[in-house]
Amino acid sequence: MATVTVGTARVHYDIEGSGTGPALLLVHGTGSGGAAINWGQTAPRFTGDRRVITLDLSGADRTADDGGPLTVETLAAQVVAVIEDAGTGPVDLLGFSMGSVVSAAVAALRPDLIARLVLVAGWAHTEGDEYLRNTFTLWQRLGENDPAGFGRFVTMTGFSRGFLNSIGREGVEALIPNMPPTPGTLRHVALDLAVDIRGLLPRITAETLVVGGTQDATVPVEHSRELHAAIGGSSYAEIDAGHVMFFEKEDEFVRTVTDFLGSAPLVSADLRTPALA
Secondary structure, rough: EEEEEEEOEEEEEEEEEEEEEEEEEEEOOOOHHHHHHHOOHHHHHHHEEEEHHHHEEEOOOOOOOOOOOHHHHHHHHHHHHHHHHOOOOOOOEEEEEHHHHHHHHHHHHHHHHHHEHHHHHHOOOOOHHHHHHHHHHHHHHHHHHHHHHHHHHHHHHOOHHHHHHHHHHHHHHHHHHOOOHHHHHHHHHHHHHEOOOOOHHHHHHEEEEEEEEEOOOOOHHHHHHHHHOOOOOOOOEEEEEOOOHHHHHHHHHHHHHHHHHHOOOOOOOOOOOOOOO
């Protein structure tokens, strides 16, 4: 584990693997658990021929800061600092959900640091989509007033109906506590409500893959399609899964990403850790 100071934040990050290919940096989505909750068993599957970097953005458990409001630019600066501190040169950058928003901003603002870009279950703006705005508003209100209801709702919207039914009541109940509405998580949700990176998207020059989930009930797949349309020359793929597609369909997700990056995935040990959005 390493740390780098960015403004008032002391950002924690980890590096796994020892391959010589471009490093892959994974940027997590909303949630106080940061990389641990989001990536679970998935991150090690990319370490066959490369180093894999995971970090905790402000609001996640291991990164302490002044507790103030977050912006896309603030979190993008943390990703940039980790890339520079790790000394891995231009990296392949993969962002999930909120991390997709942040990763797109990094690619637009610091193209010299990004080799290839993968945006998973992301979106360009919240205002103007009443479904998305109300989803995040409900997250915020449940988080402040009904923590148990918050966990149940983000689980219900984070995974497809078929997946939830396939793991049964015991499996679903085990998922619910994995994204508690901590103060850090609610800082992320406040940022989710304010997202608007439309002005940055035309500035992305890195080779880009956008991945959407056809059954995504948190950030509907139309948002991924809009990202693809807004990023010139980008490639696009869809996975028939909910928001946390790398948990529902890990093999397909890893194959989709590694096919784009031109690297070989490690075989899953099928020892997955529950993950949420």
